[in-house]
Amino acid sequence: MAMNPDARIVADLIARCALRDRAAFRTLYDRTSAKLFGVVLRILKDRAEAEEAIQEIYIKIWQRADRYIAGQTSPISWLVAVARNHALDIVRVRRPVSEDIDIALDIPDAGPSPEGHAQARQESARIEHCLATLEPDRADAVRGAYLDGFSYEELAQRHAVPINTMRTWLRRSLIRLRECLSL
Incomplete structure (x- = not known):
């Protein structure tokens, strides 16, 4: 993978940090902290926390x-991944799991009630029974027109x-x- 000159400089700074070069670390911080701060701020949405x-x-970058x-x-990309993962870890710790579960209890189920589901099943069975009274090609045409949307x-x-x-x-x-359904 060919790197542009800026990327090569940053890669060299990371390599020098691996050798515990403090000057390289300071330069790496100066060159990349604004970008990483932006990534972290977008995730955390709190300046002090970011x-x-x-x-x-x-x-972490120094250690890894x-x-x-x-x-x-x-x-x-490597630096952004370290920053992003750290910020996501903070977000996960910030909100307790039990809170999410409690919120979910208050969300109404958009699906039918058990009674509504049973009624829909009965209605579907009635429609299928009535479709079965038609000749097979007629029933197929009705399904095609009204269920599959064919012209x-x-x-x-x-x-x-x-x-x-x-x-x-x-x-x-x-x-x-x-006529069949009205019986």
Whole structure:
């Protein structure tokens, strides 16, 4: 992976930090802290917390500089990953898990109630029973038109009938379904 000159400088600074070069660490901080601070601030949304986190992040960078492998990832990507992961860890610690569970209890279930679900199943079974009373090609045309959204033209081609015949099939089938469902 070819690096631009700035990336090469940052990669060299990280390598020198791995050798415990304090001057290189100071330079690395000066060159990259603004960018990493922006990443951390976007995640934490609190300036004071982000300022504290950035100090902890640079301690991690100092301690883990020997883990960076030049050429495998860009140096800035590696630094941003360290910062991002640290900030996400702070966010995870910040909110207790039990709070999330308690909030979830207050969220209404958008799905049907057990009674509504049972009614829908019964209604579906009635519709399927009534569809079964139709000739198979008519039932397939009704499903295609009203469940799958096929047009009259598409259904006419699919069943190899003229379009007016398809309209007649659907109209008569719907009349029979209405009669069956009203029983």
